[in-house]
Amino acid sequence: AQSVAQPEDQVNVAEGNPLTVKCTYSVSGNPYLFWYVQYPNRGLQFLLKYITGDNLVKGSYGFEAEFNKSQTSFHLKKPSALVSDSALYFCAVRDQDSNYQLIWGAGTKLIIKP
């Protein structure tokens, strides 16, 4: 069965430190992977995606993610966290059987402390 797992409900990081938000997936075939961010009382915003090519993908707000096929992971990273990065982060993978469905993780709350 296709699935996405975000193993941490919450991640706490001190401002200025590197951050990682984890995502693992299970799909057959080549995955199309996405990260979205949701700030309080807002909708989701696209951060970055992996479709093909370079395993290291750069996105908005200084975020990047590394696609690791052998570990079936797509972890979100940032070298130096900002307090304004505090938000809810969602990982998603395209459903192989649908042009429209995304399989979503349950989200990880990222808290950056000053």
Added chain:
Amino acid sequence: ETGVTQTPRHLVMGMTNKKSLKCEQHLGHNAMYWYKQSAKKPLELMFVYSLEERVENNSVPSRFSPECPNSSHLFLHLHTLQPEDSALYLCASSPPSATRTGELFFGEGSRLTVL
């Protein structure tokens, strides 16, 4: 401003009321989506319209009724809802020719509370 506008932002309704959520996109996209977001759960896709034709309907109860009169507008009509339907309802759109690889553009959501 994402180009996807949802109204109202907040809605409180009784179980016997009839109300509607509205979504409008100004991006020239041809696919529009309704999602339900509940706390600490993955987003649930409810309906998808592509070129004004419903292409996905994920076993959503009939008390939710979508309508897509044109490629820029999407409605979700609500009738005799249950308290467990209280959630954030998100509208999204996606560009033509990039449905599988393209990202979604979300509105800010309509927070629904059913009493």
